[in-house]
Amino acid sequence: MSLLADLLSTVFERRYRREAPGATEDGRPLTEMATALVGSAGETSGLALAREILSRFAELEDADKLAFFQDIASAMNIDPEAVRTTLDDYERSPSKASYQAFADAAEPARQEFVRRLNRVPGATGALVKMRADLLRLGGKQPELQALDLDFRHLFASWFNRGFLVLRPISWESPAHILQKIIAYEAVHAIHSWDDLRRRLEPTDRRCFAFFHPSMPDEPLIFVEVALTKGTPGSVQALLVEDRTALPAEEADTAVFYSISNCQAGLASISFGNSLIKQVAADLSAELSGLDTFVTLSPIPGLTKWLKQVGLTWTTDDPENMQALAAHYLLNAKSSRGLPFDPVARFHLGNGAIVHAVHADGDISDKGRAQSGGTMVNYLYDLARVAQNHENFANTREVVATAEVQALAGPVALPKTEER
Structure with missing residues (x-):
């Protein structure tokens, strides 16, 4: 191209x-x-x-x-x-x-x-x-x-979807593209070329990006994918240096663990919805054993929101943080009925559901600061995403598994305004 x-x-x-x-x-x-x-x-x-x-x-x-x-x-x-x-x-x-x-x-x-x-x-x-x-x-x-x-x-x-081209990014991609992947990574920083190599070269790792024909050397948005057995709850486990790669054909789960928008001038021009669904469809066609598509997502507004509403929290109590995170995702909404959390709004609006919440999912300094280390899986059921999208658009109901609902419990959350 x-x-x-x-x-x-x-x-x-x-x-x-x-x-x-x-x-x-x-x-x-x-x-x-x-x-x-x-x-x-x-x-x-x-x-x-x-x-x-x-x-x-x-x-x-x-x-x-x-x-x-x-x-x-x-x-x-x-x-x-x-x-x-x-x-x-x-x-x-x-x-x-x-x-x-x-x-x-x-x-x-x-x-x-x-x-x-x-x-x-x-x-x-x-x-x-x-x-x-x-x-x-x-x-x-x-x-x-x-x-x-x-x-x-x-x-x-x-930048209509019809004009965008989905390209895989691999360790064999041109160096100037790889340099931009390092620079634009916005969720989990890439600290070195070796770090990038661990995310691109193993058989159980994938990366895909949207490009526009008029900007062929500038990724617009990219997603990093881990192929796993089962649903992971820790990004550190996905990115650990000395792990053994899983043969791709043995994987049953595709995990979207980082989605980065690359162009500040394209803010509010949505690509992520199309990107996730296209990558999921392509991976399904490539690997017949994949039957689960989930994210491993940050909860970027959690600790800030907890401070605003006066709820106490500490990273030394991961179970409490996990419960507070579940409350936040299911119940913390604006006067317009939308979830406070921007990542939640994105994935729920795309037709995903809240699948699981994990304590100590991201123990980096950034993860601790923004969510007390908690992370969340959003599940993309390809047969139901269209229906889920319509339901969320019409009712703004946050759909979650029974486990997450139970975890959220009965805590009363103060009514606040959207940031």
Whole structure:
């Protein structure tokens, strides 16, 4: 895939150079160039303009990037009066023309601006970085939040599952990809090349990542998988150095023990749902003995929540931590009825159920700090995930095994607001 993408990029680059041999640096202010790009009718001149905007933006200091975002958000906003007028026209006389007029008025020009930037070969990755800057610098400014919705709207289409390519990552993968796996690992840090090798090379280990054709050397999200007998309750046991690898054909369980989003500029663009289900389907086809698909997941908000609601806890009492974790996962919800825990929201929303809670599942400093060492298995029953997803979306009920329900017990939890 990378070779094909490189060849295509080379063709596009050569075509661009032939069409715009005299392109020179534009001396206008960046916001003026942006307005000109939206109004440009010529493909060649538009490409040259878009390329220079992207190049100059990447060199700006943060203060200037923020000012550019603010200018674009304001100058390329919708005209509320035009939206009202065209909507009234459509309501009085629905037609192709009146609907088109309303649609044109309701779409801010900044969406077309981002689309035109994306016509430049290689621009998709640059725009992902641009949105990362927007999220980092924009804070809670309403006008910049609206601009971010425009980015999200476009990215949801551009990074649709149909455009994504699932690639296995192995010890034989190119070094520059492996370096990014090390850098982007967000759940259980990879401390060395030897550590990475232990996660990729053994027969009972797998790693898969989604890539986009426009960003062939940048993983979007990846999952690390352990093939085991039975359901594990400790990540240290999975990652121990001197273990004996299990022949893959002897495994009955696939354990998703780390899922890492790689691109800050793709926040809120969901890939994990598709990734887990696709990997589970592929592994089922490869290994007929696999009949259980579970995660071994952190509980990142547990200790913070316990402090907020005034419940006492200590890592020296693992059984108590296990019970508190079960309470938290099943009962701690926002006023909207959603689980507090972000990992729980993700997996339950994907159609998994709470399968088991483990004390001392992650005894690293990070694991102790965020959850008192507890971890949780979410079970993906491939025959029921669609039904579970619908049930959770409609009722927000947290489905758990009888063992977890019993562990949660009768502790009364204070009502709190969602963080």
